[in-house]
Amino acid sequence: MTTPPTSSGADGAERNDAGGAPVRIGALVPLTRPGWTEAGRHLLAGLELGVSEVNDVGGIAGRPLELVVRDTAADPQRAAAAVDELADLGVAALAGEYHSVVARAAAARADAFGLPFLCSSAVLDALTDEPTERVARLAPAQSHGWRAYADFLLGAGHHRVAVAADPSVYWASGTRVLRDHLAPREGTVIDLDMRALTPEAVCDALVDQRATALLLLVGHPEPAVPLVKAVRADQRLTGVLLGAPAGQPEFHEWVAALGVDGAAIPFLRYLPERLAPLGVRAEAALRERLGEAPSFVAFEGYDTVAVLADALRSGGADRARTAASWPRLAVEGTRGPIRFSRTGDISVWQWAWPPVQVADRDPADLDRFRVLHTG
Template sequence: MDELASLGVVALAGEYHSVVARAVAARANALGLPFVCSSAVLDALTEQPTDWVARLAPAQSHGWRIYADFLLSAGYRRIAVAIQPSVYWTAGARILRDHLTPRGGTITELDMSVLAPRAVCDELINHRVTALLLLAGHSEPAVSIVRSVRRDPRLAELLMGAPAGQPELTEWATLLGDDGNSIPFLRYLPERFSALGARVEVALRERLNEAPSFVAFEGYDTIAVLADVLRQGLDLTRNKECWSRVSVEGTRGKIQFSRAPGISVWQWTWPPVQVVDRDPKEPHRFRVLHTS
């Protein structure tokens, strides 16, 4: 960040992982450098409210509550999370617990810094868990946890889920094969694309030689936001209210930024949210299980 600022960069866009984005956002705020955050979802992207950062991805509290509603609507109440130490996973577990507990759900935390993937199976049986959520990194230990659970006949009826979206990755399907199917996760796409979204989907598919993930659409929409800023002649380094003047058609709907309660950055409220999984009959196809 410091090197880019010294080179005269006047705005930043992108990133992939919430923990990385949190470090970028903090430094962008300190430097007074505009930052369009494409994919990171942590609510507390910065410690204090900032005018320098605008975010396209939905806040974690928004998306993960929708995921919790999916679990409840499907009848899952006794839930475990296989969790690694991380500000991102800890925040996710807290959101799930706060949303599920008042509605009759329970959350059991399985610390993956202590447990081996095979030991997770015994813990699931001991706690009579009906759903296990993978709040753990890809590829490991998430892949090993999935393999262990799939191979344990005692857990044949257990639902596994991954709200952070690991099953969307092509590598997930390559590593796990059929074991990676039927694991619901969050993605941020509409039920039907607009004309713009459909055109971009075709163009991305041709360029990537495969179906684009929702992250690709987040990237395109980031460019659309920056183009709108340029068209309007807005100077993000001088006018801190510039984000509020953005209004542009993205691939997933009209993008506008506002101040959302409890969110420290300018926020698009909200991109569409889906819970999907890989279809066991057609693993390269995603089934929509729940929408916001």
């Protein structure tokens, strides 16, 4: 059962016959602007489905599992305040969040409270400043996924790649990953600062710099939508590839805003080419909840609860014991077996790795996704 974004509510727990006080999970989700609300809706649907299925089989040692949902609205300060509140409410663990900068703020506060946090969707490598035992992550690190995207670009013959970027730690980190991966392979990254350029000026810069690809490291709908429309309408740029590694074209809002102009724009998604039986069953249930095909973010939400339920069972809902369980967990997720380890310079427990695809929407059928590369 999911509580309203501004209330912890326990009415669902009171109706549950499993017995015992509910085990509460705090859930951080972007549900209002400027957050990516469609991603938040999919993430929440996955979390809710996971909780429902855990309770259908007896909850956590006979105690019902309950979500206490807070809307982050893509605001790091709001997320940090929500963590403070949730910790005071006695949640056993923290879950969720889509936006990397927001998840980073939440991770710092959770670590300070000794609160285990399983990050569902944020990919920024430096999720915490220092290594911590309390934070784990399902989504791949940005350096892993974006290197796969760079490999796709090189394989498609793109060596002069422009990035139209808003100022952000997340976008800057992604640009650095691309540049570090492309440079040794005779690739060049051309920076276009969207604080100073109109969409029309970006088109002129692409021609002047002889770029063959433009990556949209910007917010949606502004300035992504007018930028796509400008490039698509410019006859000088017919052969230029548009890309959106952060995954915006995954969601229906993208198609609603752009129509066929939003097709053939490769993006990263974290799904296998073929779902296992658990994934197939979850996909059907998520489709029913959402009224549309679930994105990879919905699967991340479902897998988050599956992992946390296993951790809470082994830890007895004790925060310290739950956090200590990350390296011992082995959970069958919708997208494959999930285990956590220490990986490279990443400061949190990491699933290494979820499946990674570069995909796009088929111009002939906007509801169909084409897998262009796996990594």
